[in-house]
Amino acid sequence: MIINNKRLLFNKRFFYGESKMLRNLTHIITSLLIVSCATLPIKKEIADGKFRIENFQSETGKQREYVYLMCHRKSESGWTQARQYDAGEHSLWVKAVVSDRDFPSAEKNAFVRFDMDFQEGGNYLLNRKIDDDNISVWITNKDTGLQVSEIITEELKRPLIIEDQLRKKQCSEGSV
Numbered sequence: 001m002i003i004n005n006k007r008l009l010f011n012k013r014f015f016y017g018e019s020k021m022l023r024n025l026t027h028i029i030t031s032l033l034i035v036s037c038a039t040l041p042i043k044k045e046i047a048d049g050k051f052r053i054e055n056f057q058s059e060t061g062k063q064r065e066y067v068y069l070m071c072h073r074k075s076e077s078g079w080t081q082a083r084q085y086d087a088g089e090h091s092l093w094v095k096a097v098v099s100d101r102d103f104p105s106a107e108k109n110a111f112v113r114f115d116m117d118f119q120e121g122g123n124y125l126l127n128r129k130i131d132d133d134n135i136s137v138w139i140t141n142k143d144t145g146l147q148v149s150e151i152i153t154e155e156l157k158r159p160l161i162i163e164d165q166l167r168k169k170q171c172s173e174g175s176v
Contacts, residue, residue, distance in 0.1 A: 047084055051122040053092075054082040054142060062101045067126045067137055070095040070111065071171035076164075087120035090175040096128060096135045098156055108156035111170070112137045114149050124148065130156075 046052050055068035057079060068079040070093040079097075092114045099107040116139070118124065125142040128135055133156050139149035160166070 044084075046121050046123060049087055049120055050084040051087045051118040051120065051124065052082050052084045053118075053124045053126065053139070055079055056126045056128055059101075064097075064099045064101055065128065065130070066095075066097040067128045068095060069093070069126075069176065070167065071174045071176055073176070074171050074174070076167050076171050085118070085176050087118055087122065089115075089117050091115050091173065092176060093170050093174045094126060094137055096137055096154075096156070098130065098135065107159065108133070109159055110135045110137070110154035110156050112152040112154055113170075113174075114139060114152070116149055 044052075053069060056066065057068075058065040066079045069077065069083070071077055072080075072083065094112050094114065096110040096112070097107060098109075123142040125140050126137065127140050127147075128137050130136075134153055135156050136151050136153040138147055138151045140146060141148050
């Protein structure tokens, strides 16, 4: 009887230990799945009557490059994932930012404005090419890879000290 109780006690400890380990493993796997799904960009379908525009981001080596819609809801906005807007005629202000990972204070900016007719269901991507202190910005159709806008080239400059008022005015003039 004593042997059976010891064996039963051993089996209970083993079972509870194994159950706890299995439960912890389940929690770890679930957490990893949640985190991995949260970090992946989720491609949403383009709603009826809308178009989608995706901002550009490159953080390779020491240089950081961002090209994005400067305004959202008539206010200044930072870089974000793709957004959808009503199809049709739009005036879009685009901000290009180039900086060095080691010297973020050496940031340079350029601003361009696109006046375009965006088609319903269109999937667009902002693109750029840097040549010394100049940046060329254009819009491509993400699905076909074809350029759909003019190429606008501007000089990359250090940000102005009194830039806020100008950017607010530009956003109020834009359509998004």
